[in-house]
Amino acid sequence: MRYHKIPDETVRRLPLYLRGLLFSSQDLQENISSRKLAEVLGVNPWQIRKDFSYFGGFGTPGVGYNVEKLTKQIKKILKLDIGHRATLVGVGNLGAAILAYPGFKIYGFDIAAVFDNNSKKIGQKIGDVTIEDVAKLPMLKGRQIDLGIIAVPRGSAQEIANILVDVGIKGILNFSPCRIDVSKKVKVITIDIAMDLARLPYYMPSS
Amino acid sequence: MRYHKIPDETVRRLPLYLRGLLFSSQDLQENISSRKLAEVLGVNPWQIRKDFSYFGGFGTPGVGYNVEKLTKQIKKILKLDIGHRATLVGVGNLGAAILAYPGFKIYGFDIAAVFDNNSKKIGQKIGDVTIEDVAKLPMLKGRQIDLGIIAVPRGSAQEIANILVDVGIKGILNFSPCRIDVSKKVKVITIDIAMDLARLPYYMPSS
DNA sequence: CTGTGTGAACCCATTCACAGCC
DNA sequence: GGCTGTGAATGGGTTCACACAG
Numbered sequence: 001m002r003y004h005k006i007p008d009e010t011v012r013r014l015p016l017y018l019r020g021l022l023f024s025s026q027d028l029q030e031n032i033s034s035r036k037l038a039e040v041l042g043v044n045p046w047q048i049r050k051d052f053s054y055f056g057g058f059g060t061p062g063v064g065y066n067v068e069k070l071t072k073q074i075k076k077i078l079k080l081d082i083g084h085r086a087t088l089v090g091v092g093n094l095g096a097a098i099l100a101y102p103g104f105k106i107y108g109f110d111i112a113a114v115f116d117n118n119s120k121k122i123g124q125k126i127g128d129v130t131i132e133d134v135a136k137l138p139m140l141k142g143r144q145i146d147l148g149i150i151a152v153p154r155g156s157a158q159e160i161a162n163i164l165v166d167v168g169i170k171g172i173l174n175f176s177p178c179r180i181d182v183s184k185k186v187k188v189i190t191i192d193i194a195m196d197l198a199r200l201p202y203y204m205p206s207s
Numbered sequence: 208m209r210y211h212k213i214p215d216e217t218v219r220r221l222p223l224y225l226r227g228l229l230f231s232s233q234d235l236q237e238n239i240s241s242r243k244l245a246e247v248l249g250v251n252p253w254q255i256r257k258d259f260s261y262f263g264g265f266g267t268p269g270v271g272y273n274v275e276k277l278t279k280q281i282k283k284i285l286k287l288d289i290g291h292r293a294t295l296v297g298v299g300n301l302g303a304a305i306l307a308y309p310g311f312k313i314y315g316f317d318i319a320a321v322f323d324n325n326s327k328k329i330g331q332k333i334g335d336v337t338i339e340d341v342a343k344l345p346m347l348k349g350r351q352i353d354l355g356i357i358a359v360p361r362g363s364a365q366e367i368a369n370i371l372v373d374v375g376i377k378g379i380l381n382f383s384p385c386r387i388d389v390s391k392k393v394k395v396i397t398i399d400i401a402m403d404l405a406r407l408p409y410y411m412p413s414s
Numbered sequence: 415c416t417g418t419g420t421g422a423a424c425c426c427a428t429t430c431a432c433a434g435c436c
Numbered sequence: 437g438g439c440t441g442t443g444a445a446t447g448g449g450t451t452c453a454c455a456c457a458g
Contacts, residue, residue: 015405042386053441061440062436079408097304103384103401170411173404177310179249187410189403194310196396197380198222201286203394204377260419268418268457
């Protein structure tokens with residue numbers, strides 16, 4: 001089954017819904033209504049229903065959505081039902097924070113390889129992974145890693161991306177504040193946290 | 208002058224344009240065309256022209272946009288022409304990374320106060336700020352800080368937000384993966400980096 | 415001839431309203 | 437009565453085409 005018709009904006013929200021479901025499942029509720037989920041996440045109920053309608057009826061009128069089934073379905077659509085192994089390149093402050101960030105695990109991600117170019121860091125163990133020399137990055141092929149996370153300075157990002165593509169990575173999360181272009185076959189998502197901060201003052205009262 | 212009619216999506220892109228201008232200004236080009244800027248950033252030229260058209264003619268037909276003037280104008284609209292002082296709450300891995308992140312400075316942000324609840328960290332100096340006891344957060348009033356950055360565990364985020372609002376903060380950048388609700392007068396932007404990673408597999412070929 | 419600025423057309427997403435089901 | 441699912445309406449953003457300026 002393909003879900004080609006799910007709008008991008010809906011895909012963008014699915015992880016949010018998933019987060020809501022995963023955290024609310026601690027309440028041991030078997031079902032959850034769109035109104036309840038909307039309340040938890042701070043969005044509109046009809047937006048949620050519309051989004052869910054793109055992949056068919058999982059809700060029961062008068063009752064709501066079965067939390068477990070819906071969770072599984074969303075994971076399947078996002079291809080999170082199979083675990084993903086990622087590699088992190090660059091263990092500066094940001095890289096270290098990413099490595100320690102607990103949020104990845106709940107989506108089934110495992111940062112299985114870590115690289116840096118600083119000889120003082122190479123060989124160090126963080127958690128259960130050992131930092132490897134970035135020069136050995138091209139030898140990543142065959143280690144079943146499909147995702148790359150780039151947390152290196154701007155000037156090196158494209159170069160690292162090229163190597164990642166060469167070794168067969170299929171998706172890149174780029175934390176460097178710059179454009180990266182790669183083969184159309186590889187999806188790149190760039191995050192620049194400063195950009196979000198930069199539009200905050202616009203919405204603040206002029207004081 | 209008010210810019211009430213600038214669409215939100217355009218506001219979201221303005222920091223991106225600003226980044227492009229700031230970095231390209233190293234080339235010592237006096238003018239830049241929408242095509243050139245689009246190329247650098249990986250977006251459409253007509254999108255850029257349309258966006259710029261919302262705040263009046265800064266371009267010269269046949270030549271392009273004056274980099275300096277345009278930069279100033281965008282900064283003014285985003286209210287980045289006046290500097291902003293921010294406080295960071297939570298100096299874990301993520302907090303430390305934020306503190307060290309150079310990207311904030313180019314937009315004129317200064318992280319002027321830092322708080323944590325870990326007694327081992329309190330009193331430590333990072334860069335040129337000293338970590339203060341989070342219990343003293345309510346005493347922030349009068350220190351000319353208008354922005355708050357939350358990097359604490361999910362359970363404490365709302366509580367910290369409430370205090371920040373009490374001391375008169377006007378905008379919050381929230382890195383905790385949870386909803387925060389505050390007075391409508393305060394703008395909150397929530398960033399959950401795991402959510403972006405979570406939608407990456409969707410776009411990857413099924414292998 | 416190059417590149418901006420913008421009305422119009424198009425396309426997509428959000429919102430609404432309500433039929434249908436438990 | 438409560439809640440889902442969805443066609444229809446609305447609203448907004450993107451894309452286009454082209455008039456106009458240097």
